[in-house]
Amino acid sequence: MILTSHIIISGILASKTQNYFLAAAIGLISHYVLDAIPHWDYLSDKFETQTKTDKNFVKRKTFWREIIKISIDGLAGFGLLAIFVFLDKDANIAPLIIGAFFGILPDALQFLSWITNWKFIKWNLLVHKFAHGLIHKKINPCFQSGVMTQIATIGIVFLIMRGGI
Known part of the structure; x- marks a missing residue:
């Protein structure tokens, strides 16, 4: 997924906790779960x-x-x-920021491993490829449907967290 989706979803989910370690875990776990959902990315394999x-x-x-x-x-x-913070006065800002940061950390590590070839972050590439391969690689949506899955996922998470579903 694009960074915007990871930031919004992991931040919203983490904002519901007071625990910073849990917020970080929510960010990391949500990243890999979201990457399993069919989506579009702008960075190509090329x-x-x-x-x-x-x-x-x-x-x-x-x-x-x-x-x-x-x-x-x-x-x-x-x-x-x-x-979102402006709309949700009860959002816990520190966990929200921590969750959002950890929600994009795997992509940052992936990018770093591509341009630096650092061996100690190669584990992230393996986890990333696994998450992407669960469902995403089997479907590989086009731009329009891939963006729509991201918008729908953000909307569903937002509604659930606001008590709308």
Whole structure:
């Protein structure tokens, strides 16, 4: 899923606890659960391959275009999460932020492992590939349906947490 979905969902879920460790666990676990749901990602497998095969990839325009997309995505997620905090006066802000941070940490580690080849974070790639392979790889939705699954998932979590379902 894109960062916005991970930020909003993990932040909303974690906002219902007072325990910071639980908020972090909620963020991490929700990330992998959400990645099992069929969705669309803007970073392609080609990007991962390029980071491994082209040693100068970080100097190329393509790399920096991806960094801009990632930054806009993350800022949008935290901006929408701020709106949630404004709407839900009972939200626990510290756990919400911790949950949102840990909700995107696996993607940050994945990105780091692509561009640095650090061995100690390779475990995350294995867990990521496993989560994506549960359902997601079997369906592999197009852009429209992949985005709709993310919007629907955010909406369902929001309604459940607000007591609407």
